Amino acid sequence: MQIKVDCPQCGGDIFFDEELEMVRCEYCDSTNLISGKSGVPLFMLPPRWTEAECCHRLSILLGSKKSLRMNKDQLKLVYAPYWRTKGMVFHWALGKRHSVSEKTGARSWDDAKELKTRNFDFSFPAYREPDLGLDTLGIRTAALPLQLFHHSRLSGTEIVLPAEVSLQEAIEHSNGFLTFGFSDRSLKVELEDTQLVGEVYSIVYFPFWLLEVVARDKSGLLIIDGVANRIKRTIWEQDLSSFIESQSSDISTTDFGTLNLVPCTCPVCGWDLPFTPESKNHICTTCTRAWAEKNGSYTEMDYQLIAVQSDCEHAIRYMPFWNLKAQIHTPKGVLKTQTDLRKLLPAIKARQDGKMGSDSIQFLIPAFKIKDIKSISKLATVFCLRPPEQRVRAKERLEKEKFEGVYLAREEAEDMAQVVLISMVPKYHRRARKLLKDARLKSSSIQLVYYPFYRKGLYLREANSNHSIQHGTVVLSSD
C-alpha cells in the first residue's frame, strides 16, 4: 500500500510504502522520519473518475438500458470508512493427528505439533448503514496509492459517512478471522495458541458515486464503486435528499490523526541518523545514542551491544533483538525462573554465566525484518533455547559499524514470546502441554540488544554461537 505526503522542505510529492518509518525526498534529497503512525491513521482512496466523466460514462451505460433512466445532475460522491487490519498470524496447534496406515489399514492417533502462519490483510465496513454492496476492500488498496485523509483534500460537497464501528469492535471482528481456513478435522487439538504480531489498524475512506435513477414504476439510488468504476447495487425507494438527511455526517468533528515528517538528525549531536527506512529505532553512530520517535519528538533508549571474540575476521553486522524477561502465569502457579521453566521444557540450555539475576526467564526475539514468517519463530526459538554469550562491548567507535533496523516494535515482542513459548513445548510432552494450555506470559523488563552477525555462504551467522538464518529471508537495510 502506497501513501502520498508532501515534502516539508521543498513541497514535492513523496510516495512511500505504508511500512516505512523513514523517507528520502527524491527532489531535495532530505531525509525525514514519519511521525504519527502510532494512532489509527486515516487514509482515503480518491475516485478514478471526475464527476463529469462519471456522468458521461453512466449516461452511455444507462442509454443502452431502456428500463432505467438517470436523473440528470443528481450525482453525489460519498466516502465510506473501512477498517483495515494488517499483521502476521502465528497459529500453534498441538494434539493428536489421526492417520490410517496405507499397508495395514490400521488407524492411529499420533502426537502432532504444527505451526500455521499467514500475512493478515483484512478490511470491512466501519459504517453500519446503508449497504453499499462492498463488504471488503480486497486488493483495491494495493492498486492505487492511499492518501492521508484530511478535510483539506475534500471539496466540501461530498458526503462522508461516519465511522461507527469502534476500534475495540474492529479488533474483535478481525480476531474472528485470524485462523480462517486453518481448521483441520484430522487433528484433535489439545493446546492451541493464536497471535497476531505487528498489527496495525487504520481506516480507509473509500469513494462511491451515488446516482438517482428512475425505473418505470419506482426510483432509487445507483451505487457505483468509485475505484473499480463498477455498479454495485441499487437502493430503491431512496433519493439523494432523503439519503443526505439520513446521514448525520460532520467531518469537522473528525479527529484527523495525521502523519508528519520530522528531520532525520540526532537531537543531541545534530548528525544525520543512518538511513534505515523500515526501522522504528535509530542509532546515532556519531554519539552512540539510540533514539525512538513518538509524536514528533525523539526519546533516548537504552540498548546493549554484544562483543565479538577478538579472533573473528568477518565483517560484522549488528542485528537487533528484544531481550524480554518474563514470568509465566499458569493455572497451577507462576513460573519465575529459568530453572522452573527447564523442569517443564528440558530442551532449554542451563546458563553458565552465573550472573546475579541471570536465572530469570528470558526470551530473545529477533527485531529485524524477516520475510519468511516461520523463520522468525525458528530463529527466536533457537536463541531462547541456547542463548549466545552475552559479553557486552563498550559503545565506542561505532562510526563504521552497521546496525540493522528495528522492524518489530517493542510492544510486539511479548506476543512473539508467546509464540516461542509454545514452540519450545515438545510435541510428546503431555504435562507441558497441559500446564501451558492456559498460560499467559507477563514481561517484567525489555531491552534492545544487538548481536554480531556475519555472512557465511547462504547464511547470516551469530558470531559467538553459530546460530544462523538464511540470508535470503532477511531484509537488510544496507549492504
Ligand SMILES: [Zn+2]
Ligand atoms: Zn523535498
Ligand SMILES: [Zn+2]
Ligand atoms: Zn548523535
